[in-house]
Amino acid sequence: MFAEKVIELLKEAERNPDTIDPFNDEKIRQILEEMHLLFKMNMNDANATNENKSLWTTVQVRHSALERNKRCLLAYLYDRMKKIKTLRWEFGSVLPPDVRELLSDEEYQWFSKYSTNLASYMRSLGQDIGYSGIDLTENLKPPKSLYIEVLCMADHGKLELEDGDVITLKRNSRHFLPTAECQTLIRQGVLKQIV
Amino acid sequence: MDPIDDIELSEEEEEITAETVLKTLQSAWQNERLAPEILPHHNDMVECMLGQIQHMERNINKLPKTDLRASIHKMELSRIKFIICNYLRTRLNKIEKYCIHIINEERQRMESGTNYLTPAEFKYAQEYLLNMESHLKNVVLDKMPGNMQTLELNKMAIYPNLQTHVFLKANDTVSCVVLEDLVGDQDEEIDLEEGSQHILQYKPVADLVKTGKVQLV
Amino acid sequence: MDPYEIEFLGENRIISVIPNFSYDKIYLICGEFGPFRAGLPLNVPLWLAIMLKQKQKCRIVPPDWMDLDVLENIKEEEKRSRFFTKMPNEHYMVEAKLILGVAAEDVPNSSEIKTIIKDIWDIRMSKLRTSMDALMKSGGSYGRLDHLTLMEINSVKPLLPSAMDDLHRIRTTSKRPTTASLNTSTFSQSGSSQNI
Amino acid sequence: MSNYLSISDILVSNEKVPCKFLHDLPKMGFLDPSAADDDLKAGTNVEIPLWLAESLQSRRPPLVSVDLPKIYKDAYREILNADACTVDMHKLGQYFYELGCYVAKHDIKGEVAATLENTFKQRFRMLLSASVSTDTLSTMQPLSASERKRAAAAASSENALSAWLQRGDCPLTTANMVANHRKRKRAEMEMF
Numbered sequence: 087m088f089a090e091k092v093i094e095l096l097k098e099a100e101r102n103p104d105t106i107d108p109f110n111d112e113k114i115r116q117i118l119e120e121m122h123l124l125f126k127m128n129m130n131d132a133n134a135t136n137e138n139k140s141l142w143t144t145v146q147v148r149h150s151a152l153e154r155n156k157r158c159l160l161a162y163l164y165d166r167m168k169k170i171k172t173l174r175w176e177f178g179s180v181l182p183p184d185v186r187e188l189l190s191d192e193e194y195q196w197f198s199k200y201s202t203n204l205a206s207y208m209r210s211l212g213q214d215i216g217y218s219g220i221d222l223t224e225n226l227k228p229p230k231s232l233y234i235e236v237l238c239m240a241d242h243g244k245l246e247l248e249d250g251d252v253i254t255l256k257r258n259s260r261h262f263l264p265t266a267e268c269q270t271l272i273r274q275g276v277l278k279q280i281v
Numbered sequence: 282m283d284p285i286d287d288i289e290l291s292e293e294e295e296e297i298t299a300e301t302v303l304k305t306l307q308s309a310w311q312n313e314r315l316a317p318e319i320l321p322h323h324n325d326m327v328e329c330m331l332g333q334i335q336h337m338e339r340n341i342n343k344l345p346k347t348d349l350r351a352s353i354h355k356m357e358l359s360r361i362k363f364i365i366c367n368y369l370r371t372r373l374n375k376i377e378k379y380c381i382h383i384i385n386e387e388r389q390r391m392e393s394g395t396n397y398l399t400p401a402e403f404k405y406a407q408e409y410l411l412n413m414e415s416h417l418k419n420v421v422l423d424k425m426p427g428n429m430q431t432l433e434l435n436k437m438a439i440y441p442n443l444q445t446h447v448f449l450k451a452n453d454t455v456s457c458v459v460l461e462d463l464v465g466d467q468d469e470e471i472d473l474e475e476g477s478q479h480i481l482q483y484k485p486v487a488d489l490v491k492t493g494k495v496q497l498v
Numbered sequence: 499m500d501p502y503e504i505e506f507l508g509e510n511r512i513i514s515v516i517p518n519f520s521y522d523k524i525y526l527i528c529g530e531f532g533p534f535r536a537g538l539p540l541n542v543p544l545w546l547a548i549m550l551k552q553k554q555k556c557r558i559v560p561p562d563w564m565d566l567d568v569l570e571n572i573k574e575e576e577k578r579s580r581f582f583t584k585m586p587n588e589h590y591m592v593e594a595k596l597i598l599g600v601a602a603e604d605v606p607n608s609s610e611i612k613t614i615i616k617d618i619w620d621i622r623m624s625k626l627r628t629s630m631d632a633l634m635k636s637g638g639s640y641g642r643l644d645h646l647t648l649m650e651i652n653s654v655k656p657l658l659p660s661a662m663d664d665l666h667r668i669r670t671t672s673k674r675p676t677t678a679s680l681n682t683s684t685f686s687q688s689g690s691s692q693n694i
Numbered sequence: 695m696s697n698y699l700s701i702s703d704i705l706v707s708n709e710k711v712p713c714k715f716l717h718d719l720p721k722m723g724f725l726d727p728s729a730a731d732d733d734l735k736a737g738t739n740v741e742i743p744l745w746l747a748e749s750l751q752s753r754r755p756p757l758v759s760v761d762l763p764k765i766y767k768d769a770y771r772e773i774l775n776a777d778a779c780t781v782d783m784h785k786l787g788q789y790f791y792e793l794g795c796y797v798a799k800h801d802i803k804g805e806v807a808a809t810l811e812n813t814f815k816q817r818f819r820m821l822l823s824a825s826v827s828t829d830t831l832s833t834m835q836p837l838s839a840s841e842r843k844r845a846a847a848a849a850s851s852e853n854a855l856s857a858w859l860q861r862g863d864c865p866l867t868t869a870n871m872v873a874n875h876r877k878r879k880r881a882e883m884e885m886f
Contacts, residue, residue: 088746093708096701104874118424125426131721143757144720150749156429157698159421160437164699167413169871171377176869185875196416203408204373210401211369212331220331222373225366228506229359230864231552232352249346265866266359275868275876281861299527311507314499333527349555350524356549357526363506436698444666446659448643448651460640471640478651480641480659482666498651501858595859627822634818653855657825657848664840665814668791672798672807 088124088151092117092158099165106169109190114159121155124148170197174204175223177274224269234265236277245271302329303361310368312490315448315497317483318441319375319383320490324399327365334358376402380410381438443484449495450478458485504649508592509545514559517550544596551600558601561586561593566607569614576621582645591619591649626650630658638665702839706792707745713758714739744796751800760800765790771809778816783838790838817841825849 095113128148131141170193173181179201181189189197209219242255247267255261255276261268271277306326313320337354344351376383376398383398384406390396398406414432422430451473460469460481473479473495489495510528516539523532531542539559542550550556563569563586575583587593594615602608626646633641639662643651697703719725719734726740734740742750742758750757764770765787774781783790791810798806821841824833825848834842868876 093705096704100701100705104870105878106871106875114421118421121429122426125429127721138720140718141720143717143753144722146753147719147722147746147750147757150746152426152429154745156421156425158704160417161699161701161704163417163420165701167416172871176872182875184879190420192416192420196412199412200409203405203412207373207401207405212328215328215332215335217331217335220362220366220369222366222370225359225363227500227864227866228363228502229356231549232355232359234866269866272866273869273872275872278868279866281865300529303527307507307510330527337527349519349553350521352553353524353546353549354526356545357528360506360545361527439699442663444663446639446662446666448655448659469640478643478646480643480662482639498648501855502864505858505864631819631822635815638815649855653851655851657821657844657851660844660847661814661818661821664791664844665811668795668810668814669807671795672810673804 088148089117089120089154089158091120092155092162095162096158096165099162106166106173106185106188108188109166109193111190114162117155117159121152124152124155128152166193167196171200173197174201178223178270179205223273224266226269226273229265232265233262234268235260235262235280236268236272237280238276239278240276242271242276299329299333302326306330306368307364308493308496310364310371312497313368313371316487316490317443317445317447318487319372319379319397321395321397322372322399322402327369330361330365334361372402373405375441376406377409379439379441380406380413381434382440384410385438443482443487445483446480447483447486448478448480448498449473449486449490450498451475451495453494455489455494458489460485499652499655501649501652504652505592505596507648508589509543509548509596511544511587511589511593512541513544513547513561513593513597514539514541515547515550515556516559517556519555544593548596548600551604558597558604560597560605563587563590564594564597564605564611566610566614569611569618573614573618573621576618576625582622582625582643584645585647588647589649590647591615622646622650623653626654630654633658634661634665638662703792706789707748707796708743709763709789709793710741711744711747711763711793711797712739712741712761713747713750714761715758716755717757719757744793748796760797762797762801762806763793766794766797766801766806766809771805774809774813778813779820782836783841784836788839791840821845821848825852 091113095110095117098107098110128145131145131148135142135145170189173185174197177185181197186194208222211217211220211222213219238255238257238259238261241257244252245255245267246252247264253261253263255271260280261277268277272279306323309320309323309326337358341351341354341358384403387396387398387403387406396403414434417432418430422432452475454475455473457470458473458481460471471479471481473489478498483490486495490497516537517534518536519534520536521532521534523530524534528543531546532540534540547556547558551558563572568586572583572586594612598605598608598612598615602612605611629641715734715736715738718736721732722734723729723731725734725742726738729738747758747760751760770781770786781787787793791814794806794810798804798810801807820833820837821844824830824837824845827833830849834845837845867873
């Protein structure tokens with residue numbers, strides 16, 4: 087049957103909506119190969135339609151299969167792009183190596199371009215009135231209190247606070263910090279709010 | 282100066298308080314969150330609020346750190362920052378999702394001077410689309426057989442679903458909102474009395490949302 | 499929206515507090531409040547009231563409706579009526595949750611009040627479920643919902659609007675096109691183009 | 695149409711529908727698993743994916759006539775119209791409504807369209823109860839794929855609401871994808 091490999095690819099993406107799987111280079115290559123094969127058969131049969139008119143319908147069927155493969159490949163890439171965007175918003179502009187390696191080189195390039203575009207948009211915010219921009223990845227939830235208690239989940243090193251104090255974030259250490267200054271680390275899983 | 286001009290000017294420049302701007306921005310945020318399509322931007326209000334925040338932050342720095350008033354002001358500022366960030370983020374999400382459609386529409390709107398996007402948002406949208414196009418081309422399209430290589434933006438475009446159902450509260454009384462009735466091929470008209478609440482399709486009330494006659498809830 | 503976002507909106511409501519400190523007027527972006535005089539009630543936004551209470555800087559004056567008799571009446575009315583009755587304010591649940599959460603000692607009979615508000619909420623939520631089902635059965639394309647509060651409306655999202663959307667889609671796309679046409683629009687994406 | 699890139703629409707259109715071929719199709723014998731011929735003969739009945747069926751049916755002249763899948767035929771319609779809530783859509787029609795919307799066009803009398811609407815209205819209460827049930831396994835089980843999605847979304851807003859009712863603060867949390875990748879990494883490490 088036509089266009090079956092591509093469906094396996096999409097089912098895989100649908101199964102794990104909250105994680106990104108390694109880019110499936112091999113399958114993409116096989117699908118593109120199938121497309122070239124279909125195209126070649128079509129070229130041959132299109133030339134033979136003078137002798138056998140009903141070949142024309144066969145050509146049309148293969149054409150539908152080509153379109154179908156194309157649609158599915160684009161949908162696969164598009165779905166991954168959506169996930170890669172989420173990575174930018176959640177991890178930030180630097181991806182941990184184990185996440186980075188799930189992306190193909192081209193995807194990583196796309197991630198960087200997306201990140202650059204986003205950064206330059208965020209920098210432009212309020213520029214007219216002398217602002218140096220707003221980080222839209224912050225302030226995700228309605229504020230409840232100015233300070234919160236957090237537990238450190240990993241050795242993160244030093245953190246300099248706005249008032250000049252420097253604290254060391256060591257695994258399992260507890261801190262009482264300004265909400266505004268630790269929300270990004272919470273999002274990235276370095277800190278955890280104690281409730 | 283011409284006296285008539287003078288009057289018009291002073292009417293336009295009528296003092297709007299920061300309090301009013303904040304209220305308007307909050308309802309713009311709510312509408313943006315709940316409307317399927319992107320709404321006309323409110324950049325002037327965003328900038329006004331940013332200015333207020335800046336001003337306030339300078340004043341807070343003059344207060345002792347433990348001053349109760351400093352905490353109160355900081356809390357209010359973080360509330361306003363939350364609205365602004367959420368509002369702008371919501372708009373970016375829509376711009377990305379519907380980018381092909383929004384760019385097309387926006388080009389037409391720019392001709393008539395009724396643009397919905399800020400210049401920075403429009404620039405972002407174009408760059409986003411460009412990056413997406415080149416990614417799709419590089420990874421698969423260019424490797425397809427000859428007649429399959431074209432990027433068919435019209436096919437790929439995603440449109441906001443204007444038929445989606447929304448909740449609203451009428452700010453003013455609006456009569457004769459036409460609901461399309463699909464079953465009996467007969468349209469139904471309803472009145473939205475001030476303060477009343479409804480659930481209905483977005484499309485017939487889209488303009489009312491934009492003019493502020495109704496508030497999405 | 500997230501319930502906390504609805505709460506955020508409700509936190510703008512103005513309520514009365516009695517501070518235990520004195521201060522001049524405070525000029526916030528959302529308005530001027532004060533002057534604060536120890537022992538004298540004044541109006542502030544709910545978020546500020548909660549903040550002051552947490553810092554033990556004030557007592558919260560319970561809103562008029564946070565009273566057993568008033569609430570008994572509301573509850574009876576709500577039980578009796580087929581429709582939703584008008585609530586004392588459109589953020590009653592947010593106000594109740596926040597005030598009873600941090601300032602229960604400022605509210606007389608707070609635990610009875612908590613129970614009765616929860617009862618009212620439960621009656622309304624079950625009514626809401628019944629009316630959703632009725633709305634869908636009756637055709638599911640339009641509904642009027644006066645007197646539902648924001649938090650209640652929010653609780654039926656995304657289920658109700660998305661079900662109405664689904665029903666609308668089923669109606670429009672499953673209808674046979676009335677005029678015979680070559681239109682294959684619903685399937686244009688699967689490649690019905692006639693040329694290669 | 696804006697579902698070109700929609701994975702769920704692609705999966706729906708991958709469902710098989712019974713078709714009768716109206717013309718000979720050279721070299722397409724492989725579409726019929728029971729035939730050994732290279733060519734597909736006019737008059738053959740085969741189940742093929744909906745996307746292919748729609749595409750072949752839309753040719754002028756049409757290359758196939760599309761028949762209704764079992765679940766949309768008289769016998770099942772009768773059951774559905776009597777009490778749609780007794781039907782296990784997970785077993786019988788994963789994509790009942792979505793596929794139904796496509797194939798309803800091939801039903802001249804419009805009975806499929808009526809059944810779809812009626813079924814949806816009846817089964818709405820199943821979504822309602824699945825969204826508040828503590829026994830999600832059994833309430834979710836008979837739902838179709840899209841019904842499950844709706845019920846799960848409703849259940850998660852139900853949970854968000856009860857969490858809100860129970861707590862005073864709005865805790866900040868690790869972002870969703872970050873948390874899931876951490877989890878996956880941990881699981882991978884435990885395997886070695």
